[in-house]
Amino acid sequence: MLEPPPIYRLEGVGVDYSTPAGTVTGVHDITLDIPRTGLTVLAGPSGSGKSTLLRVLGLFERPARGDLTFASTDVGTLNNRQRRALRRDQLGLVFQNPIDNLFEHLDVADNLRAAAQSAGQRCEPEDILGRLGLDGTGSWRVSALSGGQQQRLAFGCTLARQCAVILADEPTSQLDEASADLVLDTVRYLVGQDYAVLATSHDERLIELASRVALLRDGRLEGVREHDLDQYRY
Numbered sequence: 001m002l003e004p005p006p007i008y009r010l011e012g013v014g015v016d017y018s019t020p021a022g023t024v025t026g027v028h029d030i031t032l033d034i035p036r037t038g039l040t041v042l043a044g045p046s047g048s049g050k051s052t053l054l055r056v057l058g059l060f061e062r063p064a065r066g067d068l069t070f071a072s073t074d075v076g077t078l079n080n081r082q083r084r085a086l087r088r089d090q091l092g093l094v095f096q097n098p099i100d101n102l103f104e105h106l107d108v109a110d111n112l113r114a115a116a117q118s119a120g121q122r123c124e125p126e127d128i129l130g131r132l133g134l135d136g137t138g139s140w141r142v143s144a145l146s147g148g149q150q151q152r153l154a155f156g157c158t159l160a161r162q163c164a165v166i167l168a169d170e171p172t173s174q175l176d177e178a179s180a181d182l183v184l185d186t187v188r189y190l191v192g193q194d195y196a197v198l199a200t201s202h203d204e205r206l207i208e209l210a211s212r213v214a215l216l217r218d219g220r221l222e223g224v225r226e227h228d229l230d231q232y233r234y
């Protein structure tokens with residue numbers, strides 16, 4: 001069967017930061033394809049370039065060098081307005097601190113409705129909550145959810161927005177083990193539903209769920225490890 005084209009294609013991507021001490025290179029010469037489905041983890045020690053690369057993939061950071069293709073669109077040819085529109089319509093972001101992903105003054109269902117609305121979509125909150133094991137919490141305040149449940153809801157917001165790709169920055173790093181388990185189950189569910197999930201992480205348990213692990217070191221891609229996705233299918 002013909003392989004679908006990757007959702008992202010990076011060719012020779014480099015990012016520089018200007019600092020008072022001079023130019024710092026965040027990532028060098030990254031060439032990488034990211035598949036349309038499954039979990040891809042960007043792994044590597046602190047300072048290796050994981051967040052920089054995630055910002056490139058989230059269309060926040062414009063590479064100084066190289067080419068980035070997203071969903072067959074050459075991102076380098078887009079102006080800022082077009083990049084923002086692509087981000088709004090196609091990309092869902094989950095930050096490491098669960099509460100940063102949510103509106104505390106809205107209840108759980110309204111968080112989902114607000115997320116859907118921000119992408120010009122409509123959603124059925126109870127349906128999404130049921131899919132994520134949060135049944136019956138629609139009228140709860142966000143603060144009544146555990147950290148793991150909040151992070152599940154953050155992933156739920158990306159479902160409400162009907163994003164093609166979910167980008168998660170160390171999604172389990174601020175959670176205790178039980179809460180992290182809830183997030184791992186959610187990622188497993190999303191992968192089983194053929195979403196593309198891209199995460200930075202040091203968490204070995206998340207890395208084990210990945211179909212592809214891109215290992216970064218000193219801003220360079222040290223290697224890419226492929227895992228068999230079939231074992232995670234429901």
Ligand SMILES: Nc1ncnc2c1ncn2[C@@H]1O[C@H](COP(=O)(O)OP(=O)(O)OP(=O)(O)O)[C@@H](O)[C@H]1O
Nearest residue numbers: 017019024025026045046047048049050051052053
């Ligand atoms: N805004 C910035 N200004 C200047 N240098 C930066 C900036 N962001 C990152 N860097 C530098 O780019 C390199 C890669 O950093 P990055 O934050 O992407 O790594 P990381 O793997 O995500 O690290 P961590 O796990 O600690 O978050 C490092 O040398 C870092 O100091």
